Structure formats: C-alpha cells, structure tokens
Amino acid sequence: MDEATNEDGFEDLNGDGLISQMRVKDLTGSYFVSKTDPRIMVRADAKKNERGEYKIYTEGTDNDGDGEYNEDGEGGINIGISFPHLFPKSKPEAGLWPGQSPETYGIMEFIFDRPNIAMVHTLGSSNFCLFPPKAGRKGDANLESIKIPERMATRYGVDPTKTFTMNEVIELMKSRVPAGVEVTPALVISSLGLGAAVNPLDDDLKFYTKFSEDYKKYLKGKNFSIETLEAATDKDGSFELWAYYHLGVPSFSMSLFSAPKVKEEKKGDQSDVSAEAVEKTDKKSAKPAKSEDPSEREKSLLAYSDKALAGKGFVAWQKYSHPTLGEVEIGGFAPFLETTPKAEKIDSLLLVQLPWLIQLSKKLPEIILADQKITDLGAGVYRLELYVENKGYLSYPISIGERNKQPAPVVLVIEGDVEILEGLKRTPVGTIGGNQVKKLEWVVRMDKKASLSVKLESAVFGSVVKQIKIGG
Amino acid sequence: MKRTIIFFQLVLIIVAGFAADKGKIEVPLRFDRYYTYEEVNEALIVLHKAFPALTKLESVGKSEEGREIYALTINNPKTGTELSKPGVYVDGNIHGNEIQAAEVCLYYANMLLTKYGENEKVTKVVDKNVHYLIPVVNVDGRYHFFADANTPSSGRSIRVPKDDDNDGLLDEDAPDDLDGDGSITQMRIKDQFGQYKADPEDKRVLVRIKPGEQGEYTLLGSEGIDNDKDGKLNEDAEGYLDPNRNWGYDWRPDYVQSGAGNFPLSGVGLKAINEYIIARPNIIISFAFHNSGGMWLRVPSDKSIVIDPSDLAAYDVIGKEAIKITPGYVYQPSYDLYSTYGDFDSHLYNLYGAFSFVGELFKREQETYRENVTKPLPVPEPTTGSPQRGGTPEQSREQLKFNDNVVQGEQYKEWKAYQHPVYGDVEIGGWVKMSSRLPHPFMLPELVHRNASVVFLAAENTPEISMEVFDKKEIGRNLYQVRVRLQNKKGLPSMTANAVKTKIHTQDMLKVTGAKVIAGGKLTDNRLNKVTYKEKKPEIQFLAIPSYGVVEYQFLIEGKGEVSFNYESLKAKNATATMKL
Structure with missing residues (x-):
C-alpha cells in the first residue's frame, strides 16, 4: 500500500508478448537451476544440503521504486473469488465485501430475480463434472451432535x-x-448459531460422485483423455460454490482444457478431491513437502510444450540488462500454458465436453401430479389423496437446498367450493427424492356436485390445475 | 442537482398542509412530538433554508417503494472543504419502528446549527468537522410505522417481500387492526383451562397461574385473523429483510443469519447509502441510532473477532464517557447483546476504518411510578415464548400506573370485548404502538439532548494533528539532521489500528519536498537518537498518530533553501510545516 494506485504493473521487457519470469543471481536467493533440466528453477531445501543461488521475479520493473516488483498492477477485483460463500476477506483481490464489484452484484441480482433457475453451469477453472466439490473443510457443524x-x-x-x-x-x-x-x-x-454449511452434504455428494463416474465413462467412450493435469480445486468465494451453498441448486463447473500429464507411476494423487482424499492429504501435509526436481507438473508442462507446441510453451532463459536489477535472465513458462488449449483444438474440446452439460440438465427434477384418489366417508365427507411424483433423477430440492430453504417451494392448492376439515388449503410439498412419489392427504366436506380442483404451484415447474371428480 | 431543488419545493408545498394541525415546523425545531417521514424531510428543508451557508441537503437514493433517503451535510466551507476534515456520520431509524432515532439526528443538527456562533464549543466542532446526517435510513419503514397499525416492535424490515411460512405466497398474513385504533395490540380469550389469570392488584395484567391453580385466560397473540387460512395467525407479515443484517462485512445467508436478505446490500436504499459513505472516506466516527434498552454498542458483533487493543482504547474514550452522559445506559461490545452478521457498524469499522457506535435509545425503566426511583424494582427473569413482554407483574403494574397517571392513559389500550370471526368472544387490549420502546413525547427532549451530546463528545474527540520541526542540526556539508514531531491532541487516533493492519485504505503519510532526503525514518527515542530508517523512498513515510499520541521522525536532508513537510491523512486534517536549510 502506498500513495498511488496501479502504479507498478508488469512490463514485457523482452518484447515477446508474454509476461514470464526474471531470474537473477543473488546470495540470498532461494532457487537453484535444476540438474535434470536446466530450464527449471528448484526451491532449495537446506535440510537436503541445497543452497539457493537465484531470486525470481515476475517480468517487469520496479516502476514506483519501492523495492518491490509489479506489486500494484491494473485493477481490481477477481470476480472468481468475490461471491459470498466462504468469501476470502483476507485477500485484497476478492474486494472488500462479497459483491463489491458490479459484475458480481449484477450476477447475484440476475439469478435471484429468476427463481426458476434449478441448476447452474459455469465454464472456468474448477471441474465439478469430474471432481465433486471439496469436502473435509473444518468449521462445519455436526448436526447429529x-x-x-x-x-x-x-x-x-x-x-x-x-x-x-x-x-x-x-x-x-x-x-x-x-x-x-x-x-x-x-x-x-x-x-443456536450453528453457522453455515461448509462441506457438501452427504446426499449431494452421492449424485456428484455418481455423475463424475458417468462423465468419466462418457469421455472414455469419446476417446477423450483425462490423463491431464488436474483442474484447479474450487476456490473460496467462487461462483460455483456460491451457487451450490447459497442458491441450493446443483452447481456444475467445467474446465475445458488442461495440459496432458506425463505418463508415470504416480502415488497419492494430490488433487483427487474426494472426501477421503482430502483427509489423507491433510494428514500428509504435516510432513515437509517432498521436492521433486523438477515436479511432475513441470515435467508435464515441458513435455507438452516440447511435443505439442514445438517448445513455444517455454520461453528460453535469455540475458537481459535490467535497469535496477542489473544482469538478469528472462524466461520460464508461458502464462496460462496449463489451461489454454491451442486455438485449433477448441472445436474438438467443446464438441466432446459441452454436450455433457445437456446430459446433466436431463437429471433435473420434474415434479408432477401423478394421481389422485377420493374416498367417500359418508355424509358429504371425503378423504382426498394426492400423489406427487418427481420423475427426474435429482431430488427437489437437493440436500443443501432443503437446509438453506432457498429453492422456491412446490405448493399444492385445494380450490373449489369445499370445506377443508383436515389439512391446509396451501400445502408445501417439501422435499421429494428423485424417482419418488409422495402421498398427501386431506379430509374435506363438499357437495357432490361442487367443483374441486387441485393446483400444483411452483416457480420452477410451473402451475398445473387438475379437476377432481367425485366417484371418478 | 437542480431537479432535487425543485423536488424539495414540491415536498414543502405538499407537507405544509399535512403538518398544519400539529404546529408549524420551523427553526429552532421542537422535540415535544414525533415527526412523520414527510415531517422529517420538512424539518431538514427548514434547517437547510435557515442555514444555507453551513448545510447541504441531498437525496442519497431511493428506497424499495421509491421514497427519497435524505442526507444533511453540515460543513463550514470557510474552514475547509468537506473531505479535508474528519467526518462524523450519524444515522437513525434503520429499523422502521425505531423512530426516535431520527429525532436524535434532527436534534443534533438543530443544536449544531442554532448554537453555532453562540456556544464556543459548538462553534469549534462545526468549524473543525464535517457532519453527515441521515436521520431516516429505512424511509419506507418510518412511513408505514406511522401510517399503518403496528406493535411497538413491528415494521423493522425494509420492504422486500418474503415468504416467511414457505407456502409460496409473499406477506399474505400480517396482523390486522381489528378494532381500528391504529395499533396492533394483544388478544385474550376467557378460558378456565388457560395458563393465565388476571393479576388481583391490577386486572389488566395477566400473570401465569401456579401449578394446580385455575386459569382464567388464554393469550391468543397479536391482534389479527388468519388471513390465508393456514391455521396460523399473523405468520407472514411485510418483509422480512433486516436492513441491519444486509451489509457486506461478514455477511451470512438467511439460514444462518435471519433477515440477511439474498445477498449483501440487496436492499436498494442500503446500497445507495453504502455508496454515499464510500464517497466520504474521511468519516472516522459513526453513530447508528436504534431503540431500545439504553446501550452504547461497539464492535465486534461476533465473539470470535478480536479487536486491536489500541482501537478498543479509542472506543473507550467515547464509550466510558457516554454512559455518564446517558445515565443507566451500558457500554459493551454488540455481541454481548447477541451475535450478528452483516450489521452496519461492523461494515463501517472493518471496511472503511470508522469507529462505529450503535446507540440503543431509551430504557423503559425510566417510566417510574414510585417515590424513590434510585431503588430498583426486582429484576425480571428472562422469559421466552411469552407473547407479553415486559417482565415481572411488579414492573407491569408500575408501567400501567405510569400510563394512567403520568401520560394520561395514552400508551395503553384497555381490554375491550371484540367479536372475532374465528375465536368468537375475545378481548383486545395492551400496549399501543407509541409505547414501550418509544418514550412518551414529554420525555423526548431529554433523550434527544443527552444522546446528541454523546455524538458531540465524539466529534470533539476526532483527531487534531499539529506538526512542528523541533530540531535542526547541520551534520555535514549541506547535510542536515531534521526532526519533526506530529501530535494528536484528541482521543481518537488519526486512523484505526485495524485499517493500518488490513490496508483497507491509504495510510497517513509524511512527505518531504524541496530538497534531497538521504535518509528518513521514525525516531523511536529522541534522547538516545534511535531511528529506524526506511529502506526505499525515505521522502515518504507512512504513519498513524495514536489517541493523544506523539510520533517523531528524523530526516537527513541534503540541499539548500526551503523544505516542506506535509502530513496527509484520509481521516484527519492535513498539516504542513516548513523550514529553511
């Protein structure tokens, strides 16, 4: 923080159109050049008797002369982490509060103005289609204890x-x-102040897990390799987490591309984000991180750059005379190499992956009035039974929606010239599981010839009116 | 701006007739009655017209129902622009029913303006500070509290419909003013199996029966019918979006924090006020007035949040005096009342670096009816679920005698038979809308004055920074060692310690111009010459000046001629010192 804004952004010093890195020899540096591949910089581990020789900076100059490089670039709020669920308030780029940026505010307003939104898709960096939302966060209330x-x-x-x-x-x-x-x-x-849910609810994880397995099979059937570097995990304050936790609807993010992984025997997959996996890695993280030289990610990216991009994914280290740092070398991975496909690949990537979102949409709940039964109890008193069916795969609402009460209720309305002896004129149907039927009952008194109709009313599924005939 | 002026004139014409029967609204304002929403606006207009040079009246934005939210700025342009001075922000009535909060704001404005030039202390505060006053935040709420039947506690919400009973309909079953007296009171029904009986000493009071005793009454709750015929009475009233749970800092969704709304600042009036405040980063202290209970509340609103001890000390400068100005009030963190998320004062302290207070106006215990008021009545046990609030029978009896003999029966509706469409023979009665949380108008003048005096004390304590060059030595050829001292003569620091730590806004700066600064840094001990020199850009130093604090800097300056030292602060007034080398 200083007296100016946006005064120290990046510069493309070598004019190659990319902002890469600068390495400079420095006694207090913590990186050294990898012995396996001299392109890679490795963080020194003193316990392994390693010593750093270089400092690494992002390409640029210290425009404001405060001793820091590129610390105050253009803008701004990162919209991707500026939504209210687990809003990362300690990160300046999230903004001061969730929804500070007009984009975030506008998106939330738009969605809440449309209570019929029953599922959310977002194309971005995480991939709920393949990896269910992260579990194992601390701070969730145990509702059974x-x-x-x-x-x-x-x-x-x-x-x-x-x-x-x-x-x-x-x-x-x-x-x-x-x-x-x-x-x-x-x-x-x-x-009781038990707080917000911070982990996906058990029943919801079941459908996320099932769909991810279906998706893997689907991709296999299309010969689409998922032997890629893992998509980023869901970020605190992200749109996809907000949609799940606050809207209470199934939220599916999809990342369309990630660089292929080098084939190698791998142990303990770090970003396989099932509940068990997170717990395991949590325990693991107590031990010091093992430094591979270079890491699997770096090897994969180098291989991808060399094979698929003719080496263009990596800027070879080149000497440059820097105004304040002196003799430096500029080089390193091209920015967003990992997640940006080659332009000619876009069509094929979309053609395979996007249709899956349609498949997911077909899992939406569909609530209908399946059947009715009216029993004459005598003296003009009748028992009315209504059967509400969810013909879809997903329940309505899903578990988190039941908890946060955000999804609009489905209501059965008894209409006509009847006196309701038991039950309500407007009855919220409550949760109905996928492929389930729920029976609701009323006792009414009415004239045999009087009209009786039932309306199923829902912001999501629309309104349907059904006439009920006595004896019919 | 022109459009706004025309609008004000229109308002003036319209409300002039409206207020005629209650006495003309003129300066000095009177505080022996409550102002409706329209009358508050008129009061603001007459204040502005009487003191055009010191005030500015503007609309901050519109509410859900399209009412204007007005802000009155009090600033003396002769002593500097608005943004150059420490800003004092005061608002009220964010909860629609908590109406006397607006009267405190109006009184404070009236006091500053009418005593300017007459009272030395007032003149000094007006000249030193800029005041931003928004008497009515929840304009729709205030309008409806007056216009519609209410209980003393209903109508808090802003006008965003909500399906409270989850039946797919919005706000379809509010209480109903069955007896048409403008208040929502209580309903009781004779019932030998009921849990209540009439208090033998005052038949109006209902007391719980002891086990085995025969009951007399069942309490049916607030006046009303089952409008939506769902077997529940009055379960889906207007709203509910609590405007003091809809702010951005640590906002939590409705299932965690009731009344939160769909997302932060989804209330349109609140969003407009937020933008108004952002445009005034000089605000260093804020008061938001509510009712009731007699409390000065400070951050944090949740126990898990730790406040920097130096900020707490600054809060104490005001809070510990405030309870002496308003006897009987307590001063405490707001979580002591209950934890909240998305409240206004946390938003202001954590995001904009203002020392934010909530004033919970009025203690009902002041409605006494006994000889010796220093001896308290027995403390009521906390009760839940009882539809009748108000504590022990002793308290109820005293409140009723106060009603009977001090305010001539204006606050209590005697129980009266009523033919209810569902329950049949019932009785309707109890405390009226203008009671309980609201002092009777005869008590209003003292309430507004004492509480405004707390705001005044806080304004007096906004930072006042002076700067001097207190030592100069030539230590080499054209090289000077110069020492600068900055002093804060007041109880509030030049910025919060939290803002320094979290970098939510620009830190105060000391800039040296006119010669080359070789080195510069904080002088931690001027006798032992201990200095921490800043590594880069020594000509700009970042600092904050504590409550009643002194900070000193030392510079090694090379050159000749005049050197300027400029202290720049977002919240405190800037200061300058010059010297010749």
Whole structure:
C-alpha cells in the first residue's frame, strides 16, 4: 500500500508478448537451476544440503521504486473469488465485501430475480463434472451432535455439556417457540448459531460422485483423455460454490482444457478431491513437502510444450540488462500454458465436453401430479389423496437446498367450493427424492356436485390445475 | 442537482398542509412530538433554508417503494472543504419502528446549527468537522410505522417481500387492526383451562397461574385473523429483510443469519447509502441510532473477532464517557447483546476504518411510578415464548400506573370485548404502538439532548494533528539532521489500528519536498537518537498518530533553501510545516 494506485504493473521487457519470469543471481536467493533440466528453477531445501543461488521475479520493473516488483498492477477485483460463500476477506483481490464489484452484484441480482433457475453451469477453472466439490473443510457443524449454548440450556433445563441430535433439539424447542412457529432444522441452526454449511452434504455428494463416474465413462467412450493435469480445486468465494451453498441448486463447473500429464507411476494423487482424499492429504501435509526436481507438473508442462507446441510453451532463459536489477535472465513458462488449449483444438474440446452439460440438465427434477384418489366417508365427507411424483433423477430440492430453504417451494392448492376439515388449503410439498412419489392427504366436506380442483404451484415447474371428480 | 431543488419545493408545498394541525415546523425545531417521514424531510428543508451557508441537503437514493433517503451535510466551507476534515456520520431509524432515532439526528443538527456562533464549543466542532446526517435510513419503514397499525416492535424490515411460512405466497398474513385504533395490540380469550389469570392488584395484567391453580385466560397473540387460512395467525407479515443484517462485512445467508436478505446490500436504499459513505472516506466516527434498552454498542458483533487493543482504547474514550452522559445506559461490545452478521457498524469499522457506535435509545425503566426511583424494582427473569413482554407483574403494574397517571392513559389500550370471526368472544387490549420502546413525547427532549451530546463528545474527540520541526542540526556539508514531531491532541487516533493492519485504505503519510532526503525514518527515542530508517523512498513515510499520541521522525536532508513537510491523512486534517536549510 502506498500513495498511488496501479502504479507498478508488469512490463514485457523482452518484447515477446508474454509476461514470464526474471531470474537473477543473488546470495540470498532461494532457487537453484535444476540438474535434470536446466530450464527449471528448484526451491532449495537446506535440510537436503541445497543452497539457493537465484531470486525470481515476475517480468517487469520496479516502476514506483519501492523495492518491490509489479506489486500494484491494473485493477481490481477477481470476480472468481468475490461471491459470498466462504468469501476470502483476507485477500485484497476478492474486494472488500462479497459483491463489491458490479459484475458480481449484477450476477447475484440476475439469478435471484429468476427463481426458476434449478441448476447452474459455469465454464472456468474448477471441474465439478469430474471432481465433486471439496469436502473435509473444518468449521462445519455436526448436526447429529449439537451442543446447546449455556444461556439457552439453562432456560431449557438441559445440560450444556451434553450433545443432542437434530431431532432431539427440535423436540426441545417446540415447546418454547410462540404458537404457529414451525421448528425446522434451519430454525435450529440459526437460533443456536450453528453457522453455515461448509462441506457438501452427504446426499449431494452421492449424485456428484455418481455423475463424475458417468462423465468419466462418457469421455472414455469419446476417446477423450483425462490423463491431464488436474483442474484447479474450487476456490473460496467462487461462483460455483456460491451457487451450490447459497442458491441450493446443483452447481456444475467445467474446465475445458488442461495440459496432458506425463505418463508415470504416480502415488497419492494430490488433487483427487474426494472426501477421503482430502483427509489423507491433510494428514500428509504435516510432513515437509517432498521436492521433486523438477515436479511432475513441470515435467508435464515441458513435455507438452516440447511435443505439442514445438517448445513455444517455454520461453528460453535469455540475458537481459535490467535497469535496477542489473544482469538478469528472462524466461520460464508461458502464462496460462496449463489451461489454454491451442486455438485449433477448441472445436474438438467443446464438441466432446459441452454436450455433457445437456446430459446433466436431463437429471433435473420434474415434479408432477401423478394421481389422485377420493374416498367417500359418508355424509358429504371425503378423504382426498394426492400423489406427487418427481420423475427426474435429482431430488427437489437437493440436500443443501432443503437446509438453506432457498429453492422456491412446490405448493399444492385445494380450490373449489369445499370445506377443508383436515389439512391446509396451501400445502408445501417439501422435499421429494428423485424417482419418488409422495402421498398427501386431506379430509374435506363438499357437495357432490361442487367443483374441486387441485393446483400444483411452483416457480420452477410451473402451475398445473387438475379437476377432481367425485366417484371418478 | 437542480431537479432535487425543485423536488424539495414540491415536498414543502405538499407537507405544509399535512403538518398544519400539529404546529408549524420551523427553526429552532421542537422535540415535544414525533415527526412523520414527510415531517422529517420538512424539518431538514427548514434547517437547510435557515442555514444555507453551513448545510447541504441531498437525496442519497431511493428506497424499495421509491421514497427519497435524505442526507444533511453540515460543513463550514470557510474552514475547509468537506473531505479535508474528519467526518462524523450519524444515522437513525434503520429499523422502521425505531423512530426516535431520527429525532436524535434532527436534534443534533438543530443544536449544531442554532448554537453555532453562540456556544464556543459548538462553534469549534462545526468549524473543525464535517457532519453527515441521515436521520431516516429505512424511509419506507418510518412511513408505514406511522401510517399503518403496528406493535411497538413491528415494521423493522425494509420492504422486500418474503415468504416467511414457505407456502409460496409473499406477506399474505400480517396482523390486522381489528378494532381500528391504529395499533396492533394483544388478544385474550376467557378460558378456565388457560395458563393465565388476571393479576388481583391490577386486572389488566395477566400473570401465569401456579401449578394446580385455575386459569382464567388464554393469550391468543397479536391482534389479527388468519388471513390465508393456514391455521396460523399473523405468520407472514411485510418483509422480512433486516436492513441491519444486509451489509457486506461478514455477511451470512438467511439460514444462518435471519433477515440477511439474498445477498449483501440487496436492499436498494442500503446500497445507495453504502455508496454515499464510500464517497466520504474521511468519516472516522459513526453513530447508528436504534431503540431500545439504553446501550452504547461497539464492535465486534461476533465473539470470535478480536479487536486491536489500541482501537478498543479509542472506543473507550467515547464509550466510558457516554454512559455518564446517558445515565443507566451500558457500554459493551454488540455481541454481548447477541451475535450478528452483516450489521452496519461492523461494515463501517472493518471496511472503511470508522469507529462505529450503535446507540440503543431509551430504557423503559425510566417510566417510574414510585417515590424513590434510585431503588430498583426486582429484576425480571428472562422469559421466552411469552407473547407479553415486559417482565415481572411488579414492573407491569408500575408501567400501567405510569400510563394512567403520568401520560394520561395514552400508551395503553384497555381490554375491550371484540367479536372475532374465528375465536368468537375475545378481548383486545395492551400496549399501543407509541409505547414501550418509544418514550412518551414529554420525555423526548431529554433523550434527544443527552444522546446528541454523546455524538458531540465524539466529534470533539476526532483527531487534531499539529506538526512542528523541533530540531535542526547541520551534520555535514549541506547535510542536515531534521526532526519533526506530529501530535494528536484528541482521543481518537488519526486512523484505526485495524485499517493500518488490513490496508483497507491509504495510510497517513509524511512527505518531504524541496530538497534531497538521504535518509528518513521514525525516531523511536529522541534522547538516545534511535531511528529506524526506511529502506526505499525515505521522502515518504507512512504513519498513524495514536489517541493523544506523539510520533517523531528524523530526516537527513541534503540541499539548500526551503523544505516542506506535509502530513496527509484520509481521516484527519492535513498539516504542513516548513523550514529553511
């Protein structure tokens, strides 16, 4: 931070159209040139008796003369991490608050204005199609082992050190809320301050996992190699996480390209982000990171550059006389080499991968009024049974949507000249699993000739009215 | 801007007739009654017209229902531009029902303007600071609180519809003013199996029966019918988007923080106010007035957030005096009341570097009816789920006697029979809209004055930085060792320690111009000559000047002629010193 804005951005010093790196010999440097491949710079590990000889900078000059290089470039907020779920407030590029940039704010406004949005796709750096959203984050409340805060525990007459299941807490709270207030898990979570969900809910992980396996098979069938460097994991504050956690809808991100991986026996895949994998790597990270020379990623990128790009993915180190650093060398990987395909590849990449999004859309829930039954109980009293069916694969809402109550409810409305003896005129259907049927019941009194109709009302699935005939 | 002026004139014409029966609104403003939304606007207009040189009136933006949100700026242009002075921001009535908050803002403006040039302290504060006042944040809320039937606690929300009962309909079952008296009070029904009976000492008070005792009444809750016939009464009223849970800092979605809204600053009026505040980075202190309970609340709003001790000390400079100016109030972090996310004061402190206070106006305990008011009544036990708030029967009896004999029965609606479409014979009665959280107008003048005096104390304590060159020595050919001292004579630092740490805004700077600075840095001990020289660009030093603090810098300067030292700060007023080499 200083008195100026955007005063120290990058410069393309060697004029090759790319911002790469500068290496400069320095006694206090922490990098040395790899013995296996002199293009690669390796971080020295003192414990292995290695010593650094170079410092590495991004290509550019210290425009503002503050001793730092390219620390204040153009802009700006990185929209990709500026959404409200797990907003990374300590990162300046996320902005001051989620939605500070008009782009982020506008996207959120646009989506909330359209409650019929039932699934979200985004093309970007993570790939929920292949790798389900990351699990294993700390900070999630365990809803089957809830502690009651002391102040409330005294009021409820329970032990604040004991833990309760969600159902037990609901029972406890029922007698304590004003008449008419329905005690739901969501109410429990908010009144006990249990906080936000930070890991995908179990039932949701099931469909993410199943779809990723289906997708792998699909790609295999198309002879599309997924032996590539892993897509980036979901970032805190990303659009795709926000869509899942805050909108409560299935959110699928897709990254269209990643450089191929060099074939090699690999152990412990770092970015295979299943729940178990994250736990494993968490334990692993306690040990010092093993320094490969060069790393698998670097080897893969070099191989890709050499074979597919005729070496153009790597700028060979070249001497350059720098105004303040003196004698330096400029070189290194071309920016975004890993995720930018060759232009002529774009068509084939899209043709194979994009149709999968249509496949996913076909998994959307579809809620219909499947059947009805009316039983004459005598004296003009009838029992009405309605069968609501979800013909789709996914449940409505999915688990996270049930928790955050964001997806619009599906409501059954009893219309006509009837008196409802049991049940409500407007009944929220609640959650219906994929390929499931839910039965709802009413007891009504009506004239035999009176009209009775039922409306299924939903912002997502539209409205359908069905006439019900007595004896029919 | 021209359009705005025309609009104001229109407003003036329209509201002139409206207010006629309650007394003309003129300067000095009177505070023996509450102002409607339109009257607040008119009060702002008359203040602006009476003091055109010291004030600016502008619309910040519009609300959900299209009402204008007005801001009054008080600045003396003769003592500097707005942005050059420490900014004092005061707002109120972010919750629609918490109306006396706007009166505090109006009173404060009235006090500064009418006493300017007469009272020495007031004159000094007006000349030194710029004040930004938004008396009514939730303009729709204030409008509807007056215009519609309400309880003292209803109508907090901004007007963003919400399906509270998850039936696919928005705001379809609000309470109903069955007896048409302009208030939503309570309903009770005779019921020998009920859990309540009339208090033998005052039949209006309902007390819980003891086990085995025969009941007399069941409380049915707020006045109303089951508009949507779902078997629940009054369960989906207007809103609910709590405008004090919709701000950006540490915002959490609705299922975690009730009332949060769909996303940060989704409220259009709030978004406009946020932009207004961003454009005024000189704001160093803010007050947001609410009701009730008698509290001065500071950050943090959540226990897990740690506030820098030097910022807490600065808060204490105001907070520990505030409780003496407003007897009976407490001063505490807002999480002590309850944890909140997305609240306004956290947003201002954490993102814009303002020392932000919430003032919870009015303590109902001031409605006394006894000889010795220093002896408190028994403290009520915390209750939940009871539809009737207000504590012990002793307190209720005293409040009712206060109502009967001090305010001539204006705050309580006597129980009266009513034929309810569902329940049949019921009685309707209880505390009216203008009670409980709102002092009776006769108590308003003292309330507004004392609370405005706390804002005044804070304005007096905004940083005042002076600078001097206190030592100069020639140590070589054309080489001088120069020492500069910056002093803050007031209790608030030149910027928050949190802003220094989190780099949310530009740090204060000391710039040397006119000669070549060879070295320069903070003088940590001027007697032992201990200096930490800055590695690069020694002619620009970054600093912050603590509460009542002194910082010193030493420069090694080469050259001849005049050298200037410029202190530049986003929040405090800039200062300059010059010297000749």
